[in-house]
Amino acid sequence: MTPSTRRVLLVEDNDSDAQLYAAMLQELQADTVDNPTATPTDVERVTALEPGLAELADREQTYDAVLLDLNLPDSTGLETVDRVVDADSDVAIVVLTSVGDQRLGTEAVDKGAQDFLIKDHVTPRVLAKTVTYAQTRKAQTKQIERQRNELSVLNWLIRHEIRNDASIILGWASALEADSPSEQRSLDRIEDASNHIVTLTESVGELISTLEDERTELDAVRLGAVLDAEVTRFRENYESASVSLTGGVPDVSVKANQFLGTVVRNVLLNAVDHNDTDTPSIEIDIHLPAAGDTDAETTTAEGGAEQEYVWVDIADNGPGIPAETKASVTEKAYSGDADGTGIGLYLVNKFMQQYEGEIRIEDNSPRGTVVKLGFIPAA
Known part of the structure; x- marks a missing residue:
């Protein structure tokens, strides 16, 4: 199959420079006889x-x-890049x-160029590879932009349309009065x-918000306040489940952001959603790094230093997570049950990576799962 022709505006x-670059590209074109790729x-x-700019503006x-x-002659420096980007946002x-x-x-790459070449170092193969790379990078950038736009639309749809309709259903279900135990069970299921x-x-x-913006600013967040709020909310929404904070809640701050509650909430939801008992039970325990404590859990941070969390x-007390699944359960959307949410622990892992945690x-005893979250203490 004959490859499609690439059109380059020089x-x-x-x-002399222009003739050299054109000759290099023509030389590579001649190579297509022996090199079909x-x-x-x-x-x-x-x-x-x-x-x-007139060439780029010509849609034909x-x-x-x-x-x-x-x-x-009519433009120098980085302003030249700005004007080309404004004229044609699709061209590499x-x-x-x-x-x-x-x-x-x-700096030109920061302005929107895909790559740069030093004139005295250009060879035919370097030129061809650089142009090809620039095209690929531009196509990937455009795809990411399209995906982010689609995510923004999906985010709006989920937060406004679906959530609002669900809130209306919840409000009406809460206002209804049951005439029999069976009707009450039905209303309870609707509310749940x-x-x-x-x-x-x-x-x-x-x-979606965290996928749209990879730049994350971390602050000192009071862990106890977040845990108290999420446990209270969980108890209100899941009356059949029990959740307890064992050993109290220490006054400690960790490196996180406004989504720390989301992390805790999704671990709690995962514990109850995949639970196969009539009374799901969840226990939360907090371990602080202790100075001089040789038994404290640590992990190796970048540079080989030990990081205490x-x-x-x-x-x-659920069914647990199969051993063959543990390694991948946080790496992709996973559903242990037919009706699982499929994003809980994946979302948790995304945030923990941002928190550098x-x-x-691990397995719980005698049954169930323990999800251990390690946070960097805030100074």
């Missing part, structure tokens, strides 16, 4: 930015990549810089299901 005012390339050259002339000199940009201008090339939907939409919305152990899954 914006370069220096005739090579990409045939058409080159259109302009000597200034304005005619280059679609370019895959732009080779862009930053020292043109490779900036051409002189020796000693590596910093300018890096509605509560579950509301909580699930919160979790999904928070997952504040550990929150959440133990349940740790999550461990």
Whole structure:
């Protein structure tokens, strides 16, 4: 199969440089006879930015990549990159810089270019690989942008439409009075299901929020206040389950953010959602790092140093997690039951990674699971 032709716009005012780059690309085009994976390339050259922008604005002339000199008669420096990005947000940009201008090339990438080349170091293969890489990177960036837009729409739909409807159902179910025990059981199931939907939409919305923004600022968050709030909320929504804080709640702060409650909530939900007993039981125990305590649990942090954590152990009396599943249960959407939520521990793991903490899954005795959350103490 003949590969499709790549169209490159070369914006370069220096005739000798332009002829060299065009010859390199043409040389690679000739290689397609012996190398079927090579990409045939058409080159259109302009000597200034304005005619280059006109080419990009012409919807009948679609370019895959732009080779862009930053020292043109009508434009110099990073403003040149800005104007090309504004003119065509879909085209891949490779900036051409002189020796000693590596910093300018890096700044151009920050401005929206996909890569840069130092003119004196360009070879045919380097040029071809760089243009191909730039196209691939641009396509990946556009795909990520589309996915983020889709996530934003989904987030809005979940938080507003689905959650609002579930809240209405919950409100009406709470207002109804049962005339018999069977009717009361039915109402209880409606309320439980509605509560579950509301909580699930919160979790999904928070997952989408953290996926949309990988930059996370961590603050000192009071662990005890969050645990108290989530336990109180859990008891109100799941009256048939018991949850207890053993040993009290110490006054300690950990490195986290506003989603710390989401972490605790999803571990609690996972414990009750997958529980096969009539009375799910959950115990929460907190272990503080003790100075000089050789028995304190530690983990090896970056650089080989030992990191002591504040550990929150959440133990349940459910069926447990199969040994072959423990290693992957936090790495992907997982559902141990047919009606499982499928995102609980995955979401927890996402946040714990942002917190630079740790999550461990262990067996409880005599049955059940212990989810151990390790948080870095806040200074």
